[in-house]
Amino acid sequence: MLQVAPIGALAFIAIINLVLVFQFDLSTWHGGGFGMFSSVDHHTSRFIRVMARTPRGIKIIDLGEYTAEVETLKNLPTPARLSSFLTKLACTTDLPPQTSSLTLSYYKLDFTRNPLQAELKWEGRTDVCR
Protein backbone atom coordinates (compact mmCIF):
# COMPACT_ATOMS: atom_id res chain seq x y z
CA MET A 1 0.00 0.00 0.00
CA LEU A 2 2.80 2.39 0.97
CA GLN A 3 4.45 1.65 -2.37
CA VAL A 4 1.64 3.33 -4.32
CA ALA A 5 1.13 6.25 -1.90
CA PRO A 6 2.57 8.78 -4.40
CA ILE A 7 0.01 7.74 -7.03
CA GLY A 8 -2.72 7.99 -4.39
CA ALA A 9 -1.59 11.52 -3.49
CA LEU A 10 -1.71 12.54 -7.16
CA ALA A 11 -5.21 11.10 -7.63
CA PHE A 12 -6.49 12.68 -4.39
CA ILE A 13 -5.25 16.18 -5.27
CA ALA A 14 -6.54 15.81 -8.85
CA ILE A 15 -10.04 15.18 -7.47
CA ILE A 16 -9.82 18.22 -5.16
CA ASN A 17 -8.62 20.21 -8.17
CA LEU A 18 -11.64 19.09 -10.17
CA VAL A 19 -14.00 20.35 -7.45
CA LEU A 20 -12.16 23.69 -7.16
CA VAL A 21 -12.30 24.24 -10.93
CA PHE A 22 -16.03 23.56 -11.23
CA GLN A 23 -17.18 25.06 -7.93
CA PHE A 24 -14.82 28.01 -7.45
CA ASP A 25 -13.58 28.82 -10.97
CA LEU A 26 -9.97 27.83 -10.22
CA SER A 27 -7.86 28.21 -13.36
CA THR A 28 -7.09 24.77 -14.82
CA TRP A 29 -3.48 25.93 -15.23
CA HIS A 30 -3.04 25.72 -11.45
CA GLY A 31 -3.83 23.46 -8.53
CA GLY A 32 -2.25 20.11 -9.41
CA GLY A 33 -4.85 18.83 -11.88
CA PHE A 34 -2.48 18.96 -14.87
CA GLY A 35 -4.93 20.97 -16.97
CA MET A 36 -2.34 23.48 -18.17
CA PHE A 37 -2.38 24.24 -21.90
CA SER A 38 -6.02 23.09 -22.04
CA SER A 39 -7.87 26.38 -21.87
CA VAL A 40 -7.57 30.05 -22.83
CA ASP A 41 -9.15 30.85 -19.47
CA HIS A 42 -6.10 31.66 -17.38
CA HIS A 43 -4.71 34.73 -15.65
CA THR A 44 -3.98 36.63 -18.89
CA SER A 45 -7.65 36.52 -19.85
CA ARG A 46 -8.91 37.43 -16.38
CA PHE A 47 -8.82 41.04 -15.20
CA ILE A 48 -9.24 42.92 -11.95
CA ARG A 49 -9.85 46.65 -11.80
CA VAL A 50 -10.25 48.74 -8.67
CA MET A 51 -11.79 52.22 -8.87
CA ALA A 52 -11.80 54.92 -6.21
CA ARG A 53 -14.66 57.37 -5.78
CA THR A 54 -13.31 60.85 -4.95
CA PRO A 55 -14.82 64.36 -5.00
CA ARG A 56 -12.96 64.88 -8.30
CA GLY A 57 -14.52 61.82 -9.89
CA ILE A 58 -13.70 58.14 -10.37
CA LYS A 59 -10.00 57.17 -10.43
CA ILE A 60 -8.46 53.81 -11.39
CA ILE A 61 -6.18 52.45 -8.66
CA ASP A 62 -2.74 51.31 -9.82
CA LEU A 63 -2.38 47.72 -8.55
CA GLY A 64 1.30 47.43 -9.53
CA GLU A 65 2.33 47.06 -5.91
CA TYR A 66 0.00 44.06 -5.59
CA THR A 67 0.87 42.31 -8.87
CA ALA A 68 1.71 38.92 -7.33
CA GLU A 69 -1.39 38.96 -5.10
CA VAL A 70 -3.66 39.99 -7.99
CA GLU A 71 -2.29 37.15 -10.13
CA THR A 72 -3.15 34.55 -7.47
CA LEU A 73 -6.52 36.22 -6.94
CA LYS A 74 -7.32 35.87 -10.64
CA ASN A 75 -6.39 32.17 -10.50
CA LEU A 76 -8.96 31.51 -7.75
CA PRO A 77 -11.40 34.45 -7.87
CA THR A 78 -13.93 33.48 -5.20
CA PRO A 79 -16.21 36.28 -3.94
CA ALA A 80 -14.72 35.85 -0.46
CA ARG A 81 -11.16 36.30 -1.70
CA LEU A 82 -12.11 39.27 -3.91
CA SER A 83 -13.98 40.93 -1.02
CA SER A 84 -11.09 40.35 1.34
CA PHE A 85 -8.65 41.96 -1.11
CA LEU A 86 -10.98 44.92 -1.56
CA THR A 87 -11.29 45.39 2.20
CA LYS A 88 -7.51 45.26 2.52
CA LEU A 89 -7.11 47.94 -0.16
CA ALA A 90 -9.72 50.10 1.51
CA CYS A 91 -7.54 50.27 4.61
CA THR A 92 -4.29 51.22 2.86
CA THR A 93 -2.97 54.75 3.15
CA ASP A 94 -1.90 55.33 -0.47
CA LEU A 95 -5.35 55.90 -1.95
CA PRO A 96 -6.16 59.10 -3.88
CA PRO A 97 -6.97 62.05 -1.55
CA GLN A 98 -10.50 62.10 -0.12
CA THR A 99 -11.43 58.68 -1.47
CA SER A 100 -14.82 57.76 -0.07
CA SER A 101 -15.27 54.26 -1.46
CA LEU A 102 -13.62 51.58 -3.62
CA THR A 103 -15.19 49.32 -6.22
CA LEU A 104 -13.50 46.11 -7.37
CA SER A 105 -14.58 44.59 -10.68
CA TYR A 106 -13.53 41.15 -11.89
CA TYR A 107 -13.80 40.43 -15.63
CA LYS A 108 -13.14 37.50 -17.93
CA LEU A 109 -12.49 37.65 -21.65
CA ASP A 110 -15.56 36.58 -23.59
CA PHE A 111 -14.14 34.54 -26.47
CA THR A 112 -17.57 34.05 -28.06
CA ARG A 113 -17.57 37.68 -29.15
CA ASN A 114 -15.68 39.14 -32.06
CA PRO A 115 -14.15 41.63 -31.43
CA LEU A 116 -13.13 40.31 -28.01
CA GLN A 117 -14.73 41.91 -24.98
CA ALA A 118 -14.30 41.55 -21.26
CA GLU A 119 -17.37 40.36 -19.41
CA LEU A 120 -18.05 41.51 -15.84
CA LYS A 121 -18.20 38.49 -13.52
CA TRP A 122 -18.21 40.03 -10.06
CA GLU A 123 -18.31 43.48 -8.53
CA GLY A 124 -18.00 44.62 -4.94
CA ARG A 125 -17.95 48.00 -3.25
CA THR A 126 -16.71 49.12 0.16
CA ASP A 127 -16.23 52.36 2.03
CA VAL A 128 -12.64 53.22 2.90
CA CYS A 129 -11.41 52.76 6.47
CA ARG A 130 -11.61 55.83 8.66
Place this chain on the structure above:
Amino acid sequence: MFVDEQRATRPIYLMLLTICAFYTTSDWVFALPFASLFAAAILYERVLTHWVFWTLVTSLLGISIGRLWLSEGNHLFFLFYVSLIALVASHTDSPRSVFRLNARYMIGLVFGLATFWKLISNNFTSSLFYSHLLVTDDRLGIIGLLFTKLSRSDILANRLALTRVLDTPVELISYPEIQTLAVVLTWVTLAVEAIVAIVFLVDTDLARCLRSPILLVFLLGTYIVIPVPSFGTILACLGYAETRSRFYQKLFLMAFIFMPLTALRYYLLPV
Protein backbone atom coordinates in the same frame (compact mmCIF):
# COMPACT_ATOMS: atom_id res chain seq x y z
CA MET B 1 21.54 -7.07 -4.01
CA PHE B 2 20.62 -4.02 -1.91
CA VAL B 3 23.90 -2.27 -2.82
CA ASP B 4 23.18 -2.95 -6.52
CA GLU B 5 19.66 -1.55 -6.13
CA GLN B 6 21.03 1.57 -4.47
CA ARG B 7 23.59 2.04 -7.22
CA ALA B 8 20.90 1.60 -9.88
CA THR B 9 18.66 4.25 -8.31
CA ARG B 10 21.39 6.80 -7.54
CA PRO B 11 21.01 8.65 -10.88
CA ILE B 12 17.26 8.98 -10.23
CA TYR B 13 17.81 10.54 -6.80
CA LEU B 14 20.44 12.85 -8.28
CA MET B 15 18.19 13.95 -11.14
CA LEU B 16 15.38 14.66 -8.69
CA LEU B 17 17.61 16.67 -6.43
CA THR B 18 18.89 18.68 -9.40
CA ILE B 19 15.31 19.54 -10.34
CA CYS B 20 14.57 20.57 -6.74
CA ALA B 21 17.67 22.78 -6.63
CA PHE B 22 17.20 24.51 -9.97
CA TYR B 23 13.55 24.44 -11.03
CA THR B 24 11.41 24.42 -7.90
CA THR B 25 10.63 28.08 -7.52
CA SER B 26 12.18 31.52 -7.85
CA ASP B 27 11.01 32.29 -4.30
CA TRP B 28 14.34 32.46 -2.43
CA VAL B 29 12.72 31.40 0.85
CA PHE B 30 12.36 27.93 -0.68
CA ALA B 31 15.19 28.03 -3.22
CA LEU B 32 17.90 28.50 -0.56
CA PRO B 33 17.05 25.43 1.58
CA PHE B 34 17.00 23.33 -1.61
CA ALA B 35 20.47 24.65 -2.49
CA SER B 36 21.71 23.54 0.97
CA LEU B 37 20.15 20.09 0.60
CA PHE B 38 21.68 19.77 -2.86
CA ALA B 39 25.14 20.61 -1.49
CA ALA B 40 24.76 18.13 1.38
CA ALA B 41 23.81 15.29 -0.97
CA ILE B 42 26.65 16.00 -3.39
CA LEU B 43 29.25 16.19 -0.63
CA TYR B 44 28.01 13.28 1.49
CA GLU B 45 27.18 10.32 -0.72
CA ARG B 46 25.17 8.38 1.86
CA VAL B 47 22.81 11.27 2.46
CA LEU B 48 21.34 10.99 -1.03
CA THR B 49 19.53 7.69 -0.48
CA HIS B 50 18.60 8.25 3.17
CA TRP B 51 14.93 8.45 4.10
CA VAL B 52 15.49 11.36 6.53
CA PHE B 53 16.92 13.40 3.68
CA TRP B 54 13.90 12.70 1.45
CA THR B 55 11.53 13.41 4.31
CA LEU B 56 13.11 16.88 4.50
CA VAL B 57 12.91 17.40 0.71
CA THR B 58 9.29 16.20 0.53
CA SER B 59 8.26 18.32 3.53
CA LEU B 60 9.86 21.40 2.02
CA LEU B 61 8.07 20.78 -1.27
CA GLY B 62 4.79 20.24 0.59
CA ILE B 63 5.21 23.54 2.43
CA SER B 64 6.09 25.37 -0.80
CA ILE B 65 2.94 23.98 -2.45
CA GLY B 66 0.90 25.21 0.52
CA ARG B 67 2.32 28.69 -0.01
CA LEU B 68 2.72 28.92 -3.79
CA TRP B 69 0.04 26.68 -5.29
CA LEU B 70 -1.85 29.57 -6.84
CA SER B 71 1.20 31.26 -8.33
CA GLU B 72 3.44 28.39 -9.46
CA GLY B 73 2.47 25.93 -12.17
CA ASN B 74 1.73 22.23 -11.86
CA HIS B 75 5.43 21.30 -11.97
CA LEU B 76 5.62 21.97 -8.23
CA PHE B 77 2.91 19.37 -7.55
CA PHE B 78 4.56 16.95 -9.99
CA LEU B 79 7.89 17.35 -8.22
CA PHE B 80 6.21 16.78 -4.86
CA TYR B 81 4.70 13.48 -6.05
CA VAL B 82 8.05 12.34 -7.48
CA SER B 83 9.84 13.24 -4.24
CA LEU B 84 7.20 11.13 -2.45
CA ILE B 85 8.31 8.24 -4.66
CA ALA B 86 11.91 8.88 -3.59
CA LEU B 87 10.82 8.96 0.06
CA VAL B 88 8.96 5.65 -0.25
CA ALA B 89 11.83 4.11 -2.26
CA SER B 90 14.40 5.15 0.35
CA HIS B 91 12.32 3.25 2.96
CA THR B 92 12.26 -0.06 1.09
CA ASP B 93 14.70 -2.81 0.15
CA SER B 94 13.65 -2.65 -3.49
CA PRO B 95 13.82 1.02 -4.45
CA ARG B 96 14.23 0.23 -8.16
CA SER B 97 10.87 -1.49 -8.40
CA VAL B 98 9.17 1.27 -6.37
CA PHE B 99 10.50 3.87 -8.80
CA ARG B 100 9.58 1.77 -11.83
CA LEU B 101 6.00 1.08 -10.71
CA ASN B 102 5.24 4.65 -9.61
CA ALA B 103 6.97 6.25 -12.61
CA ARG B 104 4.85 4.22 -14.99
CA TYR B 105 1.51 5.05 -13.39
CA MET B 106 2.47 8.66 -12.68
CA ILE B 107 3.33 9.37 -16.32
CA GLY B 108 0.14 7.59 -17.38
CA LEU B 109 -2.03 9.55 -14.94
CA VAL B 110 -0.47 12.94 -15.68
CA PHE B 111 -0.98 12.49 -19.42
CA GLY B 112 -4.44 11.01 -18.80
CA LEU B 113 -5.42 14.10 -16.78
CA ALA B 114 -3.92 16.43 -19.40
CA THR B 115 -6.00 14.66 -22.08
CA PHE B 116 -9.14 14.75 -19.91
CA TRP B 117 -8.92 18.53 -19.34
CA LYS B 118 -8.35 19.16 -23.03
CA LEU B 119 -11.27 16.96 -24.07
CA ILE B 120 -13.74 18.68 -21.74
CA SER B 121 -12.50 22.15 -22.65
CA ASN B 122 -14.72 23.58 -25.41
CA ASN B 123 -12.17 26.18 -26.32
CA PHE B 124 -9.51 23.51 -26.78
CA THR B 125 -11.50 21.10 -28.95
CA SER B 126 -12.82 24.01 -31.03
CA SER B 127 -9.18 25.05 -31.72
CA LEU B 128 -9.81 28.44 -30.09
CA PHE B 129 -7.03 27.70 -27.58
CA TYR B 130 -4.32 27.45 -30.23
CA SER B 131 -5.73 30.13 -32.54
CA HIS B 132 -5.69 32.58 -29.58
CA LEU B 133 -2.34 31.61 -28.05
CA LEU B 134 -0.52 31.38 -31.40
CA VAL B 135 -1.11 35.11 -31.88
CA THR B 136 -0.61 36.28 -28.27
CA ASP B 137 1.65 33.92 -26.28
CA ASP B 138 5.43 34.23 -25.97
CA ARG B 139 5.87 30.44 -25.85
CA LEU B 140 3.40 29.22 -28.48
CA GLY B 141 3.77 32.30 -30.68
CA ILE B 142 7.00 30.90 -32.12
CA ILE B 143 4.99 28.24 -34.00
CA GLY B 144 2.91 30.94 -35.66
CA LEU B 145 6.09 32.86 -36.56
CA LEU B 146 7.67 29.77 -38.12
CA PHE B 147 4.74 28.45 -40.12
CA THR B 148 2.58 31.45 -41.04
CA LYS B 149 3.08 35.06 -42.06
CA LEU B 150 2.46 36.21 -38.48
CA SER B 151 5.17 38.61 -37.32
CA ARG B 152 6.62 39.55 -33.94
CA SER B 153 5.07 42.98 -34.21
CA ASP B 154 1.64 41.33 -34.72
CA ILE B 155 2.06 39.38 -31.47
CA LEU B 156 3.25 42.45 -29.58
CA ALA B 157 0.35 44.51 -30.97
CA ASN B 158 -2.11 41.79 -29.91
CA ARG B 159 -0.71 41.69 -26.40
CA LEU B 160 -0.85 45.46 -26.11
CA ALA B 161 -4.44 45.45 -27.38
CA LEU B 162 -5.43 42.90 -24.73
CA THR B 163 -4.18 45.20 -21.96
CA ARG B 164 -6.84 47.72 -23.12
CA VAL B 165 -9.71 45.27 -23.44
CA LEU B 166 -11.48 46.63 -20.34
CA ASP B 167 -11.89 49.96 -22.11
CA THR B 168 -12.51 48.94 -25.68
CA PRO B 169 -13.34 45.77 -27.67
CA VAL B 170 -10.27 44.16 -29.23
CA GLU B 171 -9.82 42.63 -32.66
CA LEU B 172 -6.65 40.53 -32.68
CA ILE B 173 -4.40 40.36 -35.72
CA SER B 174 -4.58 36.87 -37.20
CA TYR B 175 -4.38 35.11 -40.59
CA PRO B 176 -6.34 32.25 -42.19
CA GLU B 177 -3.27 29.94 -41.92
CA ILE B 178 -3.33 30.41 -38.14
CA GLN B 179 -6.74 28.77 -37.98
CA THR B 180 -5.58 25.80 -40.09
CA LEU B 181 -2.44 25.45 -37.97
CA ALA B 182 -4.55 25.65 -34.79
CA VAL B 183 -6.79 22.77 -35.93
CA VAL B 184 -3.76 20.59 -36.76
CA LEU B 185 -2.03 21.38 -33.45
CA THR B 186 -5.21 20.72 -31.48
CA TRP B 187 -5.67 17.18 -32.75
CA VAL B 188 -1.95 16.31 -32.86
CA THR B 189 -1.60 17.41 -29.21
CA LEU B 190 -4.66 15.42 -28.14
CA ALA B 191 -3.55 12.31 -30.05
CA VAL B 192 0.03 12.34 -28.75
CA GLU B 193 -0.95 12.95 -25.10
CA ALA B 194 -3.67 10.29 -25.24
CA ILE B 195 -1.25 7.77 -26.75
CA VAL B 196 1.34 8.46 -24.02
CA ALA B 197 -1.36 7.98 -21.36
CA ILE B 198 -2.58 4.71 -22.89
CA VAL B 199 0.83 3.06 -23.37
CA PHE B 200 1.79 3.84 -19.77
CA LEU B 201 -1.50 2.77 -18.21
CA VAL B 202 -2.08 -0.37 -20.31
CA ASP B 203 0.11 -3.36 -19.61
CA THR B 204 0.60 -5.26 -22.87
CA ASP B 205 3.80 -6.26 -24.69
CA LEU B 206 3.20 -3.64 -27.37
CA ALA B 207 2.56 -0.91 -24.79
CA ARG B 208 5.74 -1.84 -22.90
CA CYS B 209 7.78 -1.58 -26.12
CA LEU B 210 6.30 1.80 -27.03
CA ARG B 211 6.57 3.56 -23.65
CA SER B 212 10.10 4.94 -23.83
CA PRO B 213 10.22 5.83 -27.54
CA ILE B 214 6.87 7.62 -27.39
CA LEU B 215 7.80 9.58 -24.27
CA LEU B 216 11.09 10.57 -25.91
CA VAL B 217 9.27 11.69 -29.05
CA PHE B 218 6.96 13.79 -26.86
CA LEU B 219 9.92 15.33 -24.98
CA LEU B 220 11.77 16.11 -28.20
CA GLY B 221 8.75 17.37 -30.13
CA THR B 222 7.31 19.49 -27.34
CA TYR B 223 10.13 21.00 -25.35
CA ILE B 224 12.38 22.04 -28.25
CA VAL B 225 9.54 24.25 -29.51
CA ILE B 226 7.99 25.19 -26.16
CA PRO B 227 10.76 24.93 -23.55
CA VAL B 228 9.45 24.11 -20.08
CA PRO B 229 12.57 22.60 -18.43
CA SER B 230 10.90 22.34 -15.02
CA PHE B 231 8.36 19.87 -16.41
CA GLY B 232 10.48 18.22 -19.10
CA THR B 233 13.26 17.27 -16.69
CA ILE B 234 10.75 15.56 -14.36
CA LEU B 235 9.38 13.54 -17.30
CA ALA B 236 12.92 12.60 -18.39
CA CYS B 237 13.70 11.49 -14.82
CA LEU B 238 10.52 9.37 -14.65
CA GLY B 239 11.20 7.94 -18.12
CA TYR B 240 14.64 6.86 -16.89
CA ALA B 241 13.11 5.33 -13.77
CA GLU B 242 10.46 3.40 -15.70
CA THR B 243 12.54 1.75 -18.40
CA ARG B 244 14.67 -1.38 -18.01
CA SER B 245 16.57 -0.72 -21.23
CA ARG B 246 20.09 0.68 -20.84
CA PHE B 247 19.79 2.24 -24.29
CA TYR B 248 16.68 4.23 -23.39
CA GLN B 249 18.10 5.09 -19.97
CA LYS B 250 21.02 6.76 -21.75
CA LEU B 251 18.62 8.67 -24.01
CA PHE B 252 16.58 9.87 -21.03
CA LEU B 253 19.78 10.96 -19.30
CA MET B 254 20.76 12.93 -22.42
CA ALA B 255 17.28 14.47 -22.52
CA PHE B 256 17.63 15.41 -18.84
CA ILE B 257 21.07 16.96 -19.34
CA PHE B 258 20.21 18.96 -22.45
CA MET B 259 16.64 19.93 -21.49
CA PRO B 260 17.69 23.21 -19.78
CA LEU B 261 19.44 24.31 -22.98
CA THR B 262 16.14 24.28 -24.86
CA ALA B 263 15.22 27.43 -22.92
CA LEU B 264 17.98 29.21 -24.86
CA ARG B 265 15.34 29.38 -27.58
CA TYR B 266 13.84 32.36 -25.75
CA TYR B 267 17.12 34.25 -26.28
CA LEU B 268 17.95 32.97 -29.77
CA LEU B 269 14.41 33.18 -31.18
CA PRO B 270 12.52 35.63 -28.99
CA VAL B 271 8.86 36.25 -29.67
